[in-house]
Amino acid sequence: MTAERFNEHRDLLTGVAYRILGSAADAEDVVQEVWLRWSEVDQAEIASPKAYLVRVTTNLAIDRFRWVRSRRETYIGPWLPEPIITEPDVSEHAELADSVELALLVVLETLSPLERAVFVLREAFGFSHAEIAEIVGRGEPAVRQLARRARDHVRERRPRFDVDRRQRKLVTERFIGACAGGDMDGLMALLAGEVTLVGDGGGKARAPLRVLSGAGNVAAFMTAIATEDGIAKFLRSIGAPPVTSIAMEVVDVNGGPGVVISADGHVITVVSLVVADGLIQTIYLIANPDKITHL
Structure with a gap:
């Protein structure tokens, strides 16, 4: 009992x-x-x-x-909350889904x-x-x-974001395609002019030590790390051996569409996007192995 x-x-x-x-x-x-x-x-x-x-x-x-x-x-570099994978049926409950959004948790830190x-x-x-x-x-x-x-x-x-989950998922899927394909123009079309990228590597994984600002800087970084050379450098930064497969999947991260990047089945990076007016306003990139091993 x-x-x-x-x-x-x-x-x-x-x-x-x-x-x-x-x-x-x-x-x-x-x-x-x-x-x-x-x-x-x-x-x-x-x-x-x-x-x-x-x-x-x-x-x-x-x-x-x-x-x-x-x-x-x-802490080395920006600190971001530890992401969790949420089930689609949970995410349909607006209040609970909103209260685990990474963008909100970042504000709650203050x-x-x-x-x-x-x-x-x-x-x-x-x-x-x-x-x-x-x-x-x-x-x-x-x-x-x-x-x-x-x-x-x-x-x-708190950053505002689109409440239309279908649009957010569509933007997220296009974001994956542009990054994986090295499509600089396609990625630029998805980014707001003043977009920011906050990366959390915790000194244990390759990630920006400062917040990146501006569509050009963010697009250049994202397309660079998505190349074979960029992925190889990232894997070396976390002490991982060469891998045979890299997968990018859209899943529910903290109550909204996000990206989970895996190497040979092991999660190495989680990305969450703040989308408003059809454009990406903020990118949260979490690569610290201590924060994603539970996934």
Whole structure:
């Protein structure tokens, strides 16, 4: 019964932890710690298992976020959240899909740990201000203020993107074709003039150490790394042996169409695009092996 009750809420707990931390690995660690605490507590004294589990998960995630944020200060190059593969049926639930978008998770990195937790609980999972106050141990007026400040902050900084999934998928597929074919003109036609590319190699894989800006710079980089020589250099950067096959596939990444690039069946890069007005506004390229091995 202990495990059964816990597993009823496991997906919720993992979802809360992931959105607060931006890391699937850290989220799993938090949920495992919650399970250990749950298995040791006297459950007869717990009126609401869900409320208890969400409270413990949230507070452990807040503490862990404070710790990992300090480590990110020495991170090599831009830091991006750890991508997850989402099922198409999950992505159809707009609120939950939107709340794991990489573009949103990047903005959430600029919030304080407590603001981030309040935002996630309120905007992604619909907890009331009173419920959140109980979870984070703050008064309801303070929680309302935190929620409003976090929501305004996100609204000001969050990139807008096309909500039409079919158009986003079409642009993503054309993006793959242009990169794989070395079609500079075709790629330029897909990019907004002020497009940016944020690459996360973590010092362990070949990726830009600074944000690239401008259609010309981004197109030149993408077509260069898609060549045989570019792929060979990338594989050497992660210590991989020569491979026999490279595959690019459009899959659901963090609630929207994305690209998973594999070498001999092993994922080596994940790409997520922010698309607006039919053009690519931002490219997130995640190549740090530590962030994609779980895929």
